[in-house]
Amino acid sequence: MVNPFEDDDPGPGALEPAANPFRPGMGRIPPDFGGREPALRRAKIIVEQLTAGVAPEFVLYRGVRGVGKTALLAYVRQQAADRGILTVHLEADRDDRSLGVARETLLRDASVLLDGVDAKVARTLTAIQVAGVGVKLRDRGNPAATFESLIADVALLAQRSSRGVLLTVDEVHEAGDLLLKPLLRAAHRAAQEDRPFGLLLSGLPTAAENLFDEGQTYTERLARIDLGLLDRAGTADAVRRPFARVAGAEVDDLVIDALHDASGGYPWFVQLWGEALWDLATDPDHIGLEVARAAGERVHVRVQDFFAARWRRVPTGRAALLVVALAEAGGDAAMADLLDTIEVTHQAASPARRSLLDLGLCWVPQRGRLAFSVPGFGAWILRTRPDR
Ligand SMILES: Nc1ncnc2c1ncn2[C@@H]1O[C@H](COP(=O)(O)OP(=O)(O)O)[C@@H](O)[C@H]1O
Ligand SMILES: [Mg+2]
Numbered sequence: 001m002v003n004p005f006e007d008d009d010p011g012p013g014a015l016e017p018a019a020n021p022f023r024p025g026m027g028r029i030p031p032d033f034g035g036r037e038p039a040l041r042r043a044k045i046i047v048e049q050l051t052a053g054v055a056p057e058f059v060l061y062r063g064v065r066g067v068g069k070t071a072l073l074a075y076v077r078q079q080a081a082d083r084g085i086l087t088v089h090l091e092a093d094r095d096d097r098s099l100g101v102a103r104e105t106l107l108r109d110a111s112v113l114l115d116g117v118d119a120k121v122a123r124t125l126t127a128i129q130v131a132g133v134g135v136k137l138r139d140r141g142n143p144a145a146t147f148e149s150l151i152a153d154v155a156l157l158a159q160r161s162s163r164g165v166l167l168t169v170d171e172v173h174e175a176g177d178l179l180l181k182p183l184l185r186a187a188h189r190a191a192q193e194d195r196p197f198g199l200l201l202s203g204l205p206t207a208a209e210n211l212f213d214e215g216q217t218y219t220e221r222l223a224r225i226d227l228g229l230l231d232r233a234g235t236a237d238a239v240r241r242p243f244a245r246v247a248g249a250e251v252d253d254l255v256i257d258a259l260h261d262a263s264g265g266y267p268w269f270v271q272l273w274g275e276a277l278w279d280l281a282t283d284p285d286h287i288g289l290e291v292a293r294a295a296g297e298r299v300h301v302r303v304q305d306f307f308a309a310r311w312r313r314v315p316t317g318r319a320a321l322l323v324v325a326l327a328e329a330g331g332d333a334a335m336a337d338l339l340d341t342i343e344v345t346h347q348a349a350s351p352a353r354r355s356l357l358d359l360g361l362c363w364v365p366q367r368g369r370l371a372f373s374v375p376g377f378g379a380w381i382l383r384t385r386p387d388r
Contacts, residue, residue, distance in 0.1 A: 013278075013279050013280060013281055013282075014281045014282050014283055014284040015247050015249070015278050015279075015281045015284055017278075017279055019246060019247070020275055020278045020279060021242040021245075021246045021274075021278070022242065022271050022272075022274035022275035022278060023271055023275075024268060024271035024272045024275055025268075025271075026070065027070035027071055027074060028071060028271075029071050029074050029075045029078075030068070030071060030238060030267070030271055031241070031242035031245075031246070031274075032237060032238050032241040032242055033068065033071075033072070033075070033238070034230050034233075034234035034235055034236070034237040034238025034239075034267070034270065035230040035231060035233065035234020035235075035237065035238070035265075036068065036072065036227070036234070038225065039061060039072060039225050039227060040072070040076075042057075042059050042223065042225060043059065043072070043076040043079075043200060044079075045057070046059065046076075046166070046198045046200065047076065047079055047080045047083060047085065047166070047198075049164075049196070049198070050080065050085050050164030050165070050166055050196050050198050051083050051084070051085065051164060052196075053159075053162060053164065053196045054194060054196060055190065055191040055192075055193075055194045055195055055196060055197065056191075056196075056198045057221055057222075057223055058184075058187060058191075058198070058199040058200075058201070058221050058222045058223065059199070059200050059201070059222070059223050059225060060172070060201040060202065060203065060207065060208060060222055060223070060224050060225070061073070061200075061201070061202040061203075061225050061227055062202070062203055062204065062205050062206075062207055062224060062225070062226050062227065063202075063204075063205060063226060063227035063228065064204065064205060064360060064363050064373035064374070065204075065360040065373060065374075066266060066267060066268040066373075066374060067227045067228065067229070067266075067267055068227060068267045069170065069202035069203075069227060070170055070202065072202070072227075073089070073168045073170055073200060073202055076166070076168070076200055077089060077166065077168055080164075080166045080198075084163070084164075085163070085164040085165065085166050085198075086109075086110070086112065086113065086158070086163055086164070086165045086166070087165075087166045087167075087168065088105070088106055088109040088110060088154075088165065088166070088167045088168070089105075089167075089168045089169075089170070090102050090105055090106070090167070090168070090169045090170070091169070091170045091171055091174075092169055092170065092171045092172050092173070092174040092175035092179050092203075093171075093174055093175065094174045094175060094176075096175065097143075097178070098143040099143045099144065099146075099147045099175075099178070099179060099182075100143070102147060102175075102179065103137060103143075103146065103147055103150055106150055106151070106154065106167070107128065107135060107136075107137055107150065110154045110157065110165065111128070111135045113154065113157035113158065113161045113163060113165070114128075114130065114135065114157065114161075115161075116157075116160070116161030116162070116163065117157060117160045117161050121156075121157075121160050124156075125153040125156065125157075126138070126140070126149040126152065126153060127140060127146055127149035127150040127152070127153050128150065128153045128154075128157075137150065144178065144181065144182040145182070147179075147182045147183070147186075148182035148183075148185055148186045149186075150186075151167075151182070151183060151186035151187060151190070151197075152186045152189065152190060154167075154197065155186070155187070155190030155193075155195040155196075155197035156190075156193075156195065158195055158196050158197050159193070159194075159195040159196060159197075163196075164196040164197075164198065165196065165197050165198065166198040166199075166200065167197070167198065167199055167200070168199075168200045168201070168202075169183070169199070169200075169201045169202070170201075170202050170203075171202070171203055171204075172201045172202065172203040172207050172208065173203040173204045173206070173207040173208075174203075177210070177211070180208055180211060181211070181216075183199070184199075184211070184216070184218040184219065184222065185218050187199050187218070187221075188217065188218035188220070188221060191221055199222075201222075204357075204360060204363065205226065205363050205364070206357075206363075206364065208222070208224075212224070229264055229265035229266055229267075229375065230260075230265035230266075230267060230270065231265060232256070232257075232260045232265070234265065235256065235259065235260040235263065235265050235270055236256045236260070238267070238270050238271075238274070239251055239256065239259060239270065239273065239274050239277070240256070242274060243274075243277075243278070243287060247278075247284065248285065249281070249283075249284060249285050249286060249287060250285065250286055250287070251277070251287040252286065252287060252288050252289060252292075254288075254289050254292075255277070255287055255288065255289060255291070255292045258289070258292050258296070259273045259277075259292065262296060262299070263299075263375070264375025264376060265375070266374060266375050266376075269299070269303065269375075272299045272302055272303070273295060273299055276294075276295035276296075276298045276299050277291055277292065277295045279295075279298075280294045280295050280298070303376065303380075304380070307374075307376070307377055307380040307381075307384075308384075308386070310361060310374070310377060311381070311386045313359055313361065314356070314359075314361060315352070315355050317352065318342070318344060318348070318349055318351075318352035319352040319353075319355050319356055320387060321342045321344070321352075322338060322342060322349060322352050322353065322356065322370075323356065323361070323362075323381065324381060324387050325338045325341040325342050326338060326362070326370060326371075326372065326378065327372075327377075327378035327379075327381035327382050328341070328382065329341070330378065331371060331372045331375075331377070331378030331379075332365060332369065332370075332371035332372070333369065333370060333371070334368055334369055335353070335368055335369060335370050336368065338370060353370065356370075360373055361373060361377075
């Protein structure tokens with residue numbers, strides 16, 4: 001037996017495993033964002049405006065699970081922090097009914113802004129109370145009102161301390177209006193006062209849709225950017241660039257074709273593929289089809305486990321019937337056709353449909369339709385018939 005610690009043997013692959021740049025996993029920043037130029041460009045403008053001390057536009061990234069929302073938020077926060085902007089991150093939580101966690105996080109992370117302002121300004125704050133060396137929150141009557149005042153205070157402090165603030169909020173659909181209304185109202189007012197307070201939000205495809213439908217004025221400054229699956233060029237960039245930059249290796253066109261086909265351009269799968277190609281590379285300068293074949297087998301195992309775990313999250317009963325019918329219909333179908341198949345009325349199926357959307361297993365690509373949110377899930381169900 002060889003002890004790898006005592007031996008310089010680099011191992012079976014042609015590329016150093018520890019240098020593998022790919023990052024499959026929830027919220028991990030990929031080595032390169034394929035196909036996200038518009039989303040990154042908008043975020044860059046926000047960061048630049050905050051650096052210049054002006055009020056930016058607000059942005060909401062929307063998409064199904066695994067398209068890269070959390071990773072984008074994390075990346076933009078990094079970029080902002082590198083430029084001296086104060087960043088605060090919240091994850092909306094449906095159990096935080098009183099917005100207590102959100103308030104405490106914001107208060108804790110934003111209180112450094114008080115260092116840069118004089119006592120007179122501090123006394124004008126409506127929610128933040130300076131008490132000796134510490135800070136605490138003044139109750140404004142109800143949780144939403146207190147939260148709204150707190151946001152207004154943070155934006156005011158950003159302006160008075162000449163330091164831009166970027167607040168990112170992930171999974172906004174979880175808390176819905178409870179969080180979004182006071183947040184957007186306060187942010188909208190801060191923008192009217194030209195305060196350097198930025199908002200970058202993310203959520204499932206229908207996040208905040210009701211607020212836009214209602215035509216609330218505070219949604220005027222909130223731009224929606226929908227993130228979908230990567231196209232071939234996006235997949236190619238996400239895989240080729242890291243190989244070129246980190247290893248000086250080139251990836252064959254046929255490999256990109258195979259990988260794009262198998263992954264459906266689903267960003268998390270693309271990372272799995274990139275990781276496997278790196279680990280299994282046989283030639284340090286060129287990644288060819290034989291490597292793709294071996295990588296495909298490895299990715300396949302991971303993806304099967306992933307689908308099995310997804311299936312376990314499907315509630316039994318009508319939700320499971322709906323999922324199987326959707327698989328049989330090709331993974332994207334009219335709700336009316338699915339209801340015909342399972343012989344259930346719209347009303348009776350409504351809670352099941354809702355649960356599939358809330359769990360992120362399905363989404364609504366168009367009014368009246370239902371689709372799986374991950375490519376390949378329907379085909380997996382038909383192949384393995386986990387319902388039987
Ligand atoms: N544009 C992209 N190109 C390639 N991989 C990406 C891209 N965006 C995200 N990823 C990868 O996809 C996976 C899922 O990202 P994540 O941010 O958790 O998605 P979401 O928050 O939308 O569920 C991570 O492994 C991440 O590195
Ligand atoms: Mg996420």
